[in-house]
Amino acid sequence: MLKQHLQQKLLQKLSPQQIQFIKLLQVPTVALDTRIKEELEENPALEDPSLMIAEEPKSEYDDLNDAPEDFEGGSKEESVDEFNVDDYLQDDSVNDYSTSYNNNDDDEEKKETPIAIESTFFESLQEQLDLVPLSDQDFIIGKQIIGSLDDDGYLRRPITSMIDDLAFSQNVMVEEEDVFEMLKVIQAFDPPGIAARDLQECLTLQLRRKDPNNPIILKAIEIVENYLDEFTKKHYDKLEKSLGLSSEDLKEIIAEILRLNPKPGDSNQVTTKQLQVIPDFHVSNNDGVLILTLNSKNAPELRVSRSYIDMFDHYDKAAQKDKKMKEAVQFVKQKLDSAKWFIDAIKQRQQTLLKTMNAIMQYQYEYLLTGDERKMRPMILKDIADKIDMDISTVSRVANSKYVQTEFGTFLLKSFFSEAIQTESGEEVSNKEVKKILEDCIGNEDKRKPLADEKLTEILKDRGYNIARRTVAKYREQMNIPVARLRKEL
Template sequence: QRGMNLTDEALKEVMQQIIKLNPKPGGDAGEMNKVDSYIIPDFFIFNNAGRLELSLNNKNAPDLRISDTYREMMREYERGSKKDKRQKEAVLFIKQKIDAAKWFIDMIKQRQQTLAVTMEAIMNHQKDFFLTGDETNLKPMILKDIAEKTGLDISTVSRVANSKFVQTEFGTYRLKYFFSESLSTDSGEEVSTREVKKILSDMIEREDKRKPLSDEQLTDMLNQKGYNIARRTVAKYREQLNIPVARLRKQL
């Protein structure tokens, strides 16, 4: 600014132009089409006058049934008067395929049941969030909590949480979003670390950008609010929120 004799306003204007530039212009060449990355939710949660209603998206799992053609074919073979070796082999082959199809359909139904039970347990645990959409209403919840409520294995709950999405009136979320560790307050109450991250994010958003808050100041402010948290933990949460350090948040 001194070298080019720029005013504060002129420097701000130049900085705004630089911020808009892409330092890696070739990176867009292989960008995925937005249509290809569209998320199709696996569950829907509706708020019906304060009562939460859960439904599965059955588009990816249509109603499965065995074709009557094969059943009729098997009946014809069984009605036949001459049962030579070839007919017996045909009947056995069709019967094996029908049994395999029945097993497959049963497994799909069991999978749907597992998904429904898991999502219902999550919905009940995080009821306040699904009613309000307020992140600070998210309760501490780990995989073990849902596994104990559903009677499922932790690895099963983990696979569901990492790969499935739920659509709510507040947006579409990966189930993993609702899981978080707990943190104790001065009163001994356990709160979700996601709640702390939300408060931390709000603090940084409201700060004076000419004098951004340091991690030490943020830690003190959280401690004053009753959250027992160390500076290194605040720094870790800030990084997880993709928020830079104070000196990089400074604006003219």
């Protein structure tokens, strides 16, 4: 049986303006400029004065309201017809400021940034293959091997799979012996260790390129071929006993192995690409007083287009409004509102960033003055949220993607947050302080007898930090420090 009844519900929904602010808040400075450019392209009612080369021409409707009464009666409708409404309804992505951009002469010299041209890793191998006198079949096999290499220079594709590829794709029938023979040819190319099928073969190929009469090289080859597992796990005592070596001899052999390149394919390439970090804040020390400034890129000079405001006023005051005129009014109003909301969201973002960072700076004042991690106070998101009277999620959005530049380096705001640890005296300290002590202890340890986690736990307890061994192990792993056995050196 169907029944009707009234029910009250209390719902909390985010407005489009709030959603836009949240998205802008979590955008870092390095991506904010791109986001603003996207908005400028999408909304012609939004302008950036810094991009305007010439002054915007005065609208013919600026003095419309000041026109004499006899003018209003005779030509107001004519002025309405002068607007081509279709131009604004067809494409809402046209920028009214873009027409002032192309003022450069065609004869002006166009300067381009020179680009360095270098041979790639695979091109270098192909050039070496071209210089070797080979039969047509061997040349095809060689090209197949080079094309099957990974970026680090290893051949991880099975030989049988390459034989199938040659048969199906190039109609070349070969045997395993033919591929192995060409593999030996490729492995003789530069850089040494290329086309190896595993790390052991890669290191062996490099060592066999060195002086064969050197006893250190011969012992290094023996260790790599027969004792690689013991070497990687740093069981040096087993190596000394098995090979009858002294500590000094083993030290020289290990140094020789460590000089080898485990990824020969990366030797001609940039292996580490540094991520460009643009700080959102700057904290400077002015005679013991910290001064906080916001990166100027976070405060763009945006404004609403005056021509669009005049256009809306004109359409809105028009005496006759047909369907097309109403659509024009609605379109212009939508773009004006969107521009105002975006500008307000940018300003609110600036205020929130400054408010949050200022609270963090005041909380970690001693640390930001000295740069000593031992003076960092324990701080969680709730501490800052309560201080600035904002939600924890807002603080989290600011802390997760923003950087601050100090006199001691550039840091992610998230790194200033840490858990509290209670000492024997009852004082709460940051776990960053404990990690700093662990780092100092491990850095000053005797590498021949590195400190185990149990010993590190005892050292911390002697200093008043009552921490379990598993907690010490957790902090050590967070700092990417290996266990004592793997830190051992001869």
